[in-house]
Amino acid sequence: MKPYVKLGESKMSDGTVFSLHKHDGKFYLKYNGFDLMSTALTFSEEMLAEVGCQEILEGKATRPKHPKVLIGGLGLGFTLKRTLELVGRPATVEVAELMEPLIEWNRTFLVEHNGPLLEDKRTMIIQGDLFNTISGKPKSSYDVLLLDIDNTPDDLITAGNARLYSASFLAKIRDLIKPDGCVAYWLSEPAPKFKKCLVQAGFRVEEHSAKPHEKSKRARHCIYVAKRSR
Template identity: 55%
Template sequence: MTPYILLDKTSLPDGTLLSLHKHGDEFILEYNGLELMSTGLTYSEQMLAELGCADLLEGAASRPPHPRVLIGGLGMGFTLKRVLELIGSPATVDVAELMSQVIEWNRSYLVEHNGPLLEDPRTNVILADLFDCLGEGDLYDAILIDIDDTPDALITEDNAKLYTPAFLALLKESLNPGGCLAYWMAVPSPRLEKVLKKAGFQLQQYPARPHQQSDEERHRIYVARLVSEDGIPPSSKVDESKG
């Protein structure tokens, strides 16, 4: 039998436990003993990058001269890896991660799986809450958020602030004109849809499989763009057949 090995563990600010395990060639991140993500289930996290950065692809006419992307939540690095593959150079990809241990795991254990993502000159990892990374005058062409399963299933209670009018106002202020906001959700989230629409975003929802061969599309990617002042939603360059 293949052993299930505990590699390291750490406590979140509210005392809950985050732990990294290895089972054969697979790495697994657990939250209070329950699987949160693994290197065997990466499809929807990559899809978040693909949908959120659809206007920033290398060689695309819509690509800004120097795209700037902000990722909320490093996790196991799947979204970051796909963003770096897509947007080319020059570019800047800021990653807000609350837990220093998660950053260290990506530099040590997970480099075996994803490579040295954090050493890429385009990558800038910020040890901070995503809330505190906005409103400093920096503008982004895409903001990708993969932190909670849904607003009703938070990793920490403090994350409730990430779905408030104050936070959504910061997101709006931090997007370049025509910029894209994208959320990963474990399941459909009517609450997220409601708060984003109330904040003035036009939404598209995409079913997402946990892995490419799966028949189950339980995850959701929400792509949000600001409605223009004349009330006409901006056109989307995202292929709605994706997923």
Template identity: 45%
Template structure:
């Protein structure tokens, strides 16, 4: 896993494959907007995957001062890079009083006592994991059920994916009341919708 900087932009590659960059963050922001579309007062939000902080920044823009936003990041390097190299990109997000950073697997938080009004999962490239093989359990039936149980009634989960996966959408549909596959652009001026956001609502 390598962080590159070129002409003021940052790029994260894993095994030579570009996973994210500061030049293409529109889909992460759309993900936050979908997740936070109808939050109640004093919302509790869980973000799985810090990345370059674009999702967290948009969630903080959309939530009130009394919100609680938990962020689970498996890789300590990503947390350190946000503090050391990326503050000029998104500011001091991790110092916001609403934010709780958990260095570890989001799967562990999903099995705890906390319940969330919105869950945003951007932990891997797609339901076919690239970053960590253990992420696959989030996309299987047991993981999907675990996510549903971690939501308040009428809560919402949004999964980010680099590609469309009809089989995964069907798996979500078996567990959640309503499922929608939303196409998203990598950056606002893009001509094509290259990413998919799986939106699932609990009854």
């Protein structure tokens, strides 16, 4: 049996430990010793980009001349890779990633899987918390926000992420998107309470079931696409 090889490890200020491993040609990101994501299961993260960017890709008449997308959470780069494939050129895809070593792992180890995504001229990496990243941004800054940060609002990756689901933050991201733009959330499972919060914040919400793998029998993940309701 082929062993798991640890390529890197990083400990957050709250004690959370992330580590990157390679096994049988695949990469695995672990969170406190448990698998968080891997290059073996990329379907739902790619789907996040597809359903989120759908609105700006559907018609040439309404397509922005220079799409601007913000991704919250770099992960192993699956959503960024698919977004770059979809938006074409010219475009700007900003990525806010809290964990600096994860950015470095994407520049080094993960190039083997995804290619040099971070060297693409359309990619802008912002090392920092999403909350702080957007705090000074003006209204209508983005066509699309793609957020893949926590499993659900009730299952946070780091405790500080709780503020990303407050009423004031949801109001902020509603203002950040253009009138015909959207915010898309990747969730490990449906979160009805959060869906209600989005509606209360002035969004119309579409729910999409998402499989971990294209051939999976069950779609256990969920993507919420939120658009301005007024």
